Amino acid sequence: MFTWPNTDHDPHMTEAVLKQEVAAARGIKVTFGAVKALDGADLIIHAGECVGLVGHNGAGKSTIVNVINGGLSPHEGEVSYGGGSGQHGISVARANGVRCVFQELSLCPNLTVNENVRVTHSELKGWNWRARALELVRRQLEEIFPGHGIDCDSTVDDLSIAERQMVEIAISFSGAGERPKLVILDEPTSSLDAGLAAQLMAYIRRFVSEGGAVLLISHILGEILSTSDRIVVMKDGRVVADRAAKEFSTRSLVEAMGNVVRELEWQRSVTTRSGAAVLTMPPRKGHGLPFEAHRGEMIGLAGLGGHGQTDALLHLYLSGNSNWLPARRREIAFVAGDRSLNGTFPLWSILKNLSIASLGQLSSRSLVDQSREDLLGEGWKKRIEIRTPDMENRILSLSGGNQQKVLFARALATTAKIVLMDDPMRGVDVGTKQEVYEILRAEAKSGRTFIWYSTEMDEIRLCDRVYVFREGAIVAELTGDEITEKNVLAASFHGGEAA
Amino acid sequence: MKLSSGTIRLIIPALSLAVLLAAVFYMQPRAMSYTGLNLLFNLAVPIALATVAQMLIMAVNDLDLSMGTFVSFCACVTATFLQASPAIGILIFLGAIAAYAAMGVIIHLRELPSIVVTLGMSFIWGGLAVLMLPSPGGEAPGWARWVMTSRPPFVPMAIVASVVIAVVTHFLIMRSSFGVLIRGVGGNFRSVERAGWSVIRIRAGAYALAGLFAVLSGIALVGLTTSADANIALRYTLLSIAGVILGGGEFVGGKVSPIGAVIGALTLTLAGSFLSFMRISPDWQIGAQGAILIVVLALRLFLNRLEKREKNR
Numbered sequence: 001m002f003t004w005p006n007t008d009h010d011p012h013m014t015e016a017v018l019k020q021e022v023a024a025a026r027g028i029k030v031t032f033g034a035v036k037a038l039d040g041a042d043l044i045i046h047a048g049e050c051v052g053l054v055g056h057n058g059a060g061k062s063t064i065v066n067v068i069n070g071g072l073s074p075h076e077g078e079v080s081y082g083g084g085s086g087q088h089g090i091s092v093a094r095a096n097g098v099r100c101v102f103q104e105l106s107l108c109p110n111l112t113v114n115e116n117v118r119v120t121h122s123e124l125k126g127w128n129w130r131a132r133a134l135e136l137v138r139r140q141l142e143e144i145f146p147g148h149g150i151d152c153d154s155t156v157d158d159l160s161i162a163e164r165q166m167v168e169i170a171i172s173f174s175g176a177g178e179r180p181k182l183v184i185l186d187e188p189t190s191s192l193d194a195g196l197a198a199q200l201m202a203y204i205r206r207f208v209s210e211g212g213a214v215l216l217i218s219h220i221l222g223e224i225l226s227t228s229d230r231i232v233v234m235k236d237g238r239v240v241a242d243r244a245a246k247e248f249s250t251r252s253l254v255e256a257m258g259n260v261v262r263e264l265e266w267q268r269s270v271t272t273r274s275g276a277a278v279l280t281m282p283p284r285k286g287h288g289l290p291f292e293a294h295r296g297e298m299i300g301l302a303g304l305g306g307h308g309q310t311d312a313l314l315h316l317y318l319s320g321n322s323n324w325l326p327a328r329r330r331e332i333a334f335v336a337g338d339r340s341l342n343g344t345f346p347l348w349s350i351l352k353n354l355s356i357a358s359l360g361q362l363s364s365r366s367l368v369d370q371s372r373e374d375l376l377g378e379g380w381k382k383r384i385e386i387r388t389p390d391m392e393n394r395i396l397s398l399s400g401g402n403q404q405k406v407l408f409a410r411a412l413a414t415t416a417k418i419v420l421m422d423d424p425m426r427g428v429d430v431g432t433k434q435e436v437y438e439i440l441r442a443e444a445k446s447g448r449t450f451i452w453y454s455t456e457m458d459e460i461r462l463c464d465r466v467y468v469f470r471e472g473a474i475v476a477e478l479t480g481d482e483i484t485e486k487n488v489l490a491a492s493f494h495g496g497e498a499a
Numbered sequence: 500m501k502l503s504s505g506t507i508r509l510i511i512p513a514l515s516l517a518v519l520l521a522a523v524f525y526m527q528p529r530a531m532s533y534t535g536l537n538l539l540f541n542l543a544v545p546i547a548l549a550t551v552a553q554m555l556i557m558a559v560n561d562l563d564l565s566m567g568t569f570v571s572f573c574a575c576v577t578a579t580f581l582q583a584s585p586a587i588g589i590l591i592f593l594g595a596i597a598a599y600a601a602m603g604v605i606i607h608l609r610e611l612p613s614i615v616v617t618l619g620m621s622f623i624w625g626g627l628a629v630l631m632l633p634s635p636g637g638e639a640p641g642w643a644r645w646v647m648t649s650r651p652p653f654v655p656m657a658i659v660a661s662v663v664i665a666v667v668t669h670f671l672i673m674r675s676s677f678g679v680l681i682r683g684v685g686g687n688f689r690s691v692e693r694a695g696w697s698v699i700r701i702r703a704g705a706y707a708l709a710g711l712f713a714v715l716s717g718i719a720l721v722g723l724t725t726s727a728d729a730n731i732a733l734r735y736t737l738l739s740i741a742g743v744i745l746g747g748g749e750f751v752g753g754k755v756s757p758i759g760a761v762i763g764a765l766t767l768t769l770a771g772s773f774l775s776f777m778r779i780s781p782d783w784q785i786g787a788q789g790a791i792l793i794v795v796l797a798l799r800l801f802l803n804r805l806e807k808r809e810k811n812r
Contacts, residue, residue, distance in 0.1 A: 071693065091695045106693065108686030110753040115679045120694045125676060 020047045021083045022182045022213045023068050023098055028077035030063055030237075037063040038074070039237035043215075045182060050204055050214040052228030052245065054221070056257055056304075056457075056489065059234040061217050065184055068215075069093050069100045082181075097181030099172040101188055105164050113137055113152040113159075113167055123177040140174035141166065144203040145196060161191045169200065173207065182213040189218060201227045219304055221250050221493045233257055254493065258457075258485045278449055279332075279418055281316060284308060288473030291316075293418070293451060298444050300463030300483070301453040303492045308472035309453040310337075313420045316451065320418070333357065333411035337422035337453075343407050344395050350406055351377040351391040357410045380409040384439055401432035408436060412443060419443075421452045425459060437462060457485045468492055508747035508754075511802060512762040515745075515795045519769045526776045537655035539772055540765060541723060544647070544660045545570070547764035548716035549735045550742035551668050554760045555709040557743055558672070558685045559702055560751050561606065561613030565621035566713060567736035569595070571729055572624040573717025578637025578727035581718070585640070592714050599710030600703040607702045621736075628729035635728035639721045647722030660719075661761055668757035671708075681705045685753020742767055745795055766795075 022045050030038040038060045045051050045068075055061050066072040067079060070093035079088050081096035107116045117133035118124050124133055134152050141148050150163050159167065165188065172183055185204075189197040197220075204214050204227055218224050224231060224245075231248055233241040233256045241256045248256075277292040284291075291312070293299050301309040313334070320332040336343040345353055355362060355373050362372050377391040384405050388398060395403060404424060411419050425433055440462075444450055454460055466483050468476040468491040476491035523539070524531050530539055549570050556563040563569075573595070581588030602620060606613050649656055672678040680701050683691045692698050716735070721727050744750075745766055746759030770791045774784045 069693075090693060094695045100693070106687060106690045108683040108690055108753065110686035111679060111683055115683070116690075118676060118679050119683045119691055119696070122695060129676060130674075 021045070021080070022047050023079070023081050023093075023096070024083075025064060025067055025074075025079045026077055028064065028067055028074045028079070030060075030067065030072065030074050036237050038067070040077070041234065041237060041239050043068070043232060043239065045213050045215055047181065047213050048208060048211050049229045050208045050216055050227055052224035052231040053215060053217045053234065054219075054224055054231065054253065054257060055234035059257075060237040061234055062186065063237075064234070065100065065186055065215070065217070069098055069184060097178065098184070099180040099182070100184040100186070101168055101172045102186055105161070105168060107156045107164060107168055107171075109157045110155065112155050113150070116156060116167070117171055117174075120171050121174075121177075136174050137167065137170055140170040144170055144173065145199050162193065162196065165191050166196065173203075180212065182215065183207070184215040184217075186217045187219065188216070189220060189223065197223065219493050221253055225250065225253070254486060254489045258489050279316060279320070279451075281312070281319070284312060284315075284473045288475055289467070289477055291467060291474060293449050295417075295449055296444055296447050297465060298440065298450045298452065298463045300460045300466040301451065301469060302460045302466050302488045303469035303475075305455050307469045307492070309469050310422055311472070312469070312474075313422050313451065313453055317420055330357075330414060330416050332418045332420060333414050333416035335407055335411045335419065335421040335424045337424050339400065339403055339407065344403055346394075346396055348395060349392045350386065350388060350395050350398065353395045354380060354391075354406050354409050354413065358413045358415075361415065376413060380413060384409055385435065405432065405436065408439070412439070412448075417447070418449045418451065421450065421454075423453050423455055425454065425456065433459075457488065460488060461485075507802065507806060508756055509759050509762075511795065511799050512746045512759045512766065515798075516762050516766045516769065519766060519773055519791075523769065523773050523776060526773075533653075533655055537657050540655070540657035540661065540768060543765045543768035544657055544664075545716045545720035545723070545732070546735065546738055546742065546768060547661055547664050547761045548712050548719055549732070549739045550746070550760045550764040551664060551757060552709040552712035552716065553739035554668075554743045554746075554748055554755045554757065555672070555681065555705050555712065556613070557740075557748060557750065558681050558753050558755045559603075559705045560685045560688075560753070561617075562740070562750070563617045563709065564614055564736055565617040565624055566739050567733040568621040568624040568628065569710075569713050570717045570720065570732035570735050571727075572628040572631075573714045574721045574724075574727040574731050575628045575631045575637065575729060577643065577718045577721040578639060579631050582638050582640045595714065596707050596710040599713075600707040603702040603704075603706030604699055607699050625729065632727060632729050635726060637721075637727045639725045643718050643722035644725065647719060661765060665758045665761040668712075668761070672755065672757050677701075677704065682753040682755065685751070685755075738764075738767055741792055745792065747799070 024044040026042050026044070028038050028041045028043075029036070041060060041064055043051075043053075043064055053061055053064075063072065067074050070079075070088060070090040073088060081093065081098065108119060111119065114130055114133040114137060117137050118129055121133070121136075124136075137152055141150060141152070145166050148163075148166060150159065150167065152167075156164055156167070169185070169188055172185075173180065188200060192200065201223060204216065208214055208229070216224065216228060225248060228245045231241070231243065231245050231253070232239055233253070235257060278295055279291075279293040281291040283289060301312065303309060317332055317334050320330075340346070345356070348356075351373065355368075355376055358376070359368055362368055362376065374391075380386070381388070381391060386398070386405055386409070387402055395406065398406070407424065425436070437459075440450055452459065452463060460466055461483055463483065464480070466478045466488065467474045468478065468488055470492055476487075478487055478491075527535075529535055549566055553563055553566055573592070576588055576591050576595075579588075580591055598620075602616060605611065606616050647656065651659055672681065680691060680696060681704070684698055684701050684705070688698050691701070717732070720732060724731070742763035743755065743760050744763070746756055746761070746763030748755040748760060767788075770788050771784065774787050779787055
């Protein structure tokens with residue numbers, strides 16, 4: 001059992017005050033379509049403690065945060081504030097002193113800093129609110145980040161990313177009427193430098209010792225270990241560990257997040273790096289490792305989501321294909337990850353969706369040769385088993401997994417020697433995944449190069465070589481048997497001594 | 500000295516108005532008088548009001564394609580009901596403002612594109628206007644006529660009215676809490692929602708306020724022309740959008756400037772007179788007006804790019 005920090009002289013009194021529940025979520029289940037985002041998770045936060053929340057991508061951290069701040073209604077389970085029970089929603093959560101700093105910046109960029117304070121604090125009404133808002137945010141900024149030098153009269157647009165983050169944190173901690181009881185910080189230091197992050201962590205300790213509660217989510221394990229009283233580890237929508245911070249080390253934390261090492265399903269092809277690289281890229285953002293890919297290789301881009309993998313893929317794509325002129329022969333094909341956003345043409349047939357990338361080869365005198373197009377469609381339908389009676393059916397008549405297969409076929413049907421994949425297996429069922437893996441293997445054997453960004457560890461382990469990204473740069477290269485979940489996790493998280 | 504981005508946003512519209520004005524004075528020195536200025540800017544007052552109305556809609560990331568027909572409708576109501584029986588006229592206007600608020604609610608609730616909804620509404624307003632005044636006619640209420648044709652000392656009415664509109668809307672949109680919330684919805688509505696505000700109410704409020712300004716535009720227009728017609732203000736739809744953009748506003752992101760919008764409306768009105776003074780035939784005038792717009796907007800894009808480069812350095 002964890003002992004609470006003693007801030008009061010009377011231990012019994014302290015115990016009673018500090019053990020008060022600020023927010024509690026019990027047995028929460030949330031599903032998005034077929035995906036279980038939360039599968040019976042419990043998270044209880046008491047006054048006077050800082051709870052660290054860690055877990056890999058898709059573990060359900062952001063979902064449970066959204067449940068607690070009232071933005072998302074759970075399909076099962078109960079959320080309560082201050083020990084009471086019943087209502088749920090954004091305004092209820094706010095009325096109970098729950099504030100949230102989101103991972104993506106959530107200020108209004110077109111408003112000034114003090115106007116943003118007004119938007120966030122509805123109790124700041126009446127005459128002269130501008131001056132009061134200015135005073136409030138200035139005082140709070142000075143308290144958290146002494147010597148910050150931010151002009152609070154300027155528009156948020158004109159501030160740097162770090163300054164915006166500082167302002168947002170200050171606004172959330174400040175209280176116009178009453179102080180917040182629970183502040184949820186989702187990756188608050190992602191754009192702060194080490195000095196500012198240390199100031200924030202020191203402030204969190206002060207805030208907690210004055211009886212506030214903080215839920216801290218961060219990929220920097222050092223921060224979590226040094227600042228939290230208690231650490232909750234989530235995996236696959238469940239809480240898998242909930243212990244005092246003292247009982248964890250960087251190593252044990254990484255282990256708690258990861259899977260038990262499973263048998264490798266198949267043998268890696270013997271990596272024969274022959275000849276010159278087919279695709280290279282200098283180190284991103286001027287630091288880290290350079291990137292290179294050889295013929296017939298399957299390369300994984302790993303790391304936490306949104307750490308520059310997609311940008312790197314786009315950069316690689318544009319290095320081979322012009323942004324302006326249509327190329328006659330494309331060297332690089334791209335498989336998009338977000339099907340509905342930039343993958344499928346929803347109004348078109350399956351065949352048209354498949355053949356769009358290879359129309360150049362299929363046409364003679366600028367006219368598409370229909371019989372050749374049909375031939376191509378039939379061939380790929382057999383080869384990757386698209387489950388449809390007729391290729392002329394609308395693409396949306398297919399299941400998500402089969403739509404994704406069509407997108408793969410679109411890329412593979414071209415003559416491109418390099419295929420870039422931007423986490424294409426999101427929301428695809430296991431059976432389809434296995435089929436696609438087989439096809440990828442076969443294509444790689446015949447000399448194609450695959451560069452694959454994936455957030456799923458099982459897929460990363462299929463690759464011959466893996467680059468791990470952190471903060472926009474490649475921080476580690478793993479080959480062959482080094483590709484284990486533990487190594488990838490260790491490289492994706494800043495972990496004090498481990499990094 | 501570091502200029503805020505809001506000030507930089509205002510430089511181009513103010514500069515283009517000054518340049519146009521100088522060109523007009525150069526070509527026609529007699530315009531540099533009380534009567535001359537009044538004649539030049541007379542018709543800018545209703546356009547400025549319609550531009551402010553459009554700006555309110557654009558502040559919440561929407562676009563109103565019914566502005567022209569709605570102002571025409573209001574002009575017809577002013578010339579008939581408001582003149583004959585003021586109580587019924589005021590009731591009709593209140594109903595029209597409520598209809599605007601309802602439009603905002605429907606657009607928000609059903610997540611409809613505002614362009615489609617307002618395009619549909621434009622036929623309704625147009626139809627109602629034709630029902631009231633099948634042929635040009637009606638009469639302006641005496642007080643509206645008096646306000647629009649009064650001659651204050653030293654500065655002509657058109658200028659006084661433009662300044663008053665600019666100052667009032669500046670306080671309403673840029674300084675008041677409600678204005679902050681409207682622009683907040685345009686900038687990042689999720690942030691406003693997360694802070695516990697009702698975005699529906701804010702949107703409805705923005706639309707209702709836009710309706711009010713459009714009503715004022717219709718009254719001002721009839722005060723100037725003395726009679727109305729169902730098609731009197733059809734050009735206002737595009738003029739108002741152009742005015743907002745010319746004045747430094749943007750289609751999305753809640754970036755608007757009331758002072759800029761009024762200046763934009765004045766610039767557009769002046770561009771018409773300028774082309775007449777240049778003896779450009781009316782056949783070419785619309786094209787020339789478009790060319791002026793393109794030049795000003797190109798200048799602004801250039802300035803934006805400079806600003807961005809400065810920031811990245």
